[in-house]
Amino acid sequence: MLTDMPSDRLDALIRHPFHRETGERLVGFIRDLRECRMPQDYVAFQQDLLYATLAASEARAERSRVAKRLRKGQRLPADAPDLVIGDPHDLDAWRLELDVLERVGRQLRSIGDALAWQAFRYDRRYILALRRNESPGPMTLSKDGTKHEIGFAEEQWREHRQFALLHDLTDCLRIGDVSVFGKPDQNDEQDILLYELKTNPKRRDIRQLKRTRMTAEALREGGPLPGGDNARLIDTGVPYATHLSALGDAFAHAHRDGLKTMRVPGQRGLLTLDIPAAGSKWEQKEANRQFDAQYAALLRRTRLSGRRVCYGSGDSAARNFLTAPWGIYPLQPAQCAGLIADMLVFTVTMSADNFVEELRQTGLNARWILPEGAEIGSEHPLVEIDGHGHRLRVGCAEIERLLLELTDVPTWAEGIDRMLQKLGKAESRCQPWPCFTDEYRVWA
Incomplete structure (x- = not known):
């Protein structure tokens, strides 16, 4: 946490070029998201966010590999990435960039959360239901599942012209891998399908399937939310109001x-x-x-x-x-x-x-x-x-x-x-x- 850092470390983190550049990109992401109206807008926006997220994850993984070698007293690897600030032989310099990139990753997932809220039309019930699981961790192409999910999302758009939201781009969507938004009908109602994807179709995780089913039933019928604490969503019927x-x-x-x-x-x-x-x-x-x-x-x-x-x-x-x-x-x-x-x-x-x-x-x-x-x-x-x-x-x-x-x-x-x-x-x-x-x- 920032409050746990010494002031000089905090200042170095906030002023780091990676952090400043991401801060500038956040403004563009938020502005572009607010312009999204049609499925093709969301597909294009998600693609840009995906590129940024994967790049940040890869950069962090590269620096983690170097930091582990230096921590063990080994030499700097020949294929080490360029260090933006500091001595490449200084372990603390690599740790700083790891801290910066951890924050950058969370900032991009925060944009993913905003994308999820907007895609679900700001209906908090979906967020409350889909949030009830452990975080899957950073999104990275080193996982076969990530490639499979990206391919599935691309197929949904290519074959069916439907926007498929990748959950790993967010922090708030932790049940299922992808949400596919159907075409709205004449009453502006749309089906939202939740997918739990496997690279091997024969593999089934009973616990994942149970969570997915409970989530759908909680949203559709008011059943208990996944988690084992008998939590339920109760519609108050009262319009939300704030002083924001x-x-x-x-x-x-x-x-x-x-x-x-x-x-x-x-x-x-x-x-x-x-x-x-x-x-x-x-x-x-x-x-x-x-x-x-x-x-x-x-x-x-x-x-x-x-x-x-x-x-x-x-x-x-x-x-x-x-x-x-x-x-x-x-x-x-x-x-x-x-x-x-x-x-x-x-x-x-x-x-x-x-x-x-x-x-x-x-x-x-x-x-x-x-x-x-x-x-x-x-x-x-x-x-x-x-x-x-x-x-x-x-x-x-x-x-x-x-x-x-x-x-x-x-x-x-x-x-x-x-x-x-x-x-x-x-x-x-x-x-x-x-x-x-x-x-x-x-x-x-």
Whole structure:
């Protein structure tokens, strides 16, 4: 994580040519993705993203091979790739490029996540269902399966004029290998077919087939999601709403002033930081002082006293469990790219007590249940809510979504209330995931 790195190492990583070049490409990718309308647009976009992803994976693999030899005390191989910065005999120089290329790979997968969200028409149900598996790791042509999947996608377009989304280009699609989008009918409905591909058709993995079947049934019939925790998607029927327009305004001010704070509905405090702008305005020590002073003033202004909950955007590209990828945020392409590359960062803070009180005003009995000092995982329950004869435990990931997406709190509370109303006796012991409607109005 960036926060674990010494400042000089972090500075070298951020300033590395690979990182700067990718940051510039991200803007073009986001702009091009927003222009995609027809299947041929998505096919062409995916091809460009595929080339960039495979090149980054190959470059990382080459440097990993050299680093392993140097770590063992062996000589630099004759066919070693050119080192962009540093002494090629210095192991740490190769480690730096490995770190840079790991970040580049995640940044490109974040673009793949944005592609997936847009292809699925910003319907979060598909992401929640297809996310429930371990990551397959970097995409590389050294795997026979990757070549097979690419060939399958090309065949779908060549033979059927259908866009086939390669899951390994993303971080959020972890069940199945390819999603094929059929031609929309007169009602704009389309079939989406999920494929688990094998280079050898006779080979079958029962666990993979079961996950694929459960995913399809969860989306079609409301059955349990794969994973063994009896999680289910519950349609709240409530249109999604956020205050993300405030984020765009805050970044516009931060681009001029380096730093901007503002209040957000739901008794939340928003702090945005434009790192290049702040760096050109202040020395590091003064920038830290400005950050601390303005954040403290924000807490006073928004009366965020007592126990607080805070989430930030930093170093989260292709790492978030539930939140939408930065590439689809309703911001300028350069701002989205800045978030992916950590040139722009923001934090959202709320009072734990104020949040509980706001939920109680909507008729929900809520309380924080995380023990003081406990470590927080993405699935760790933070809040317990009682209503309509049911008890719901809200995990860390849902609170993170509530803050980072600046979700309208009354809308979220109404969705939770509707979801609890819909839970019957059969679902009383399930882990429900609330799904809101018309999300495309926020992201498209």
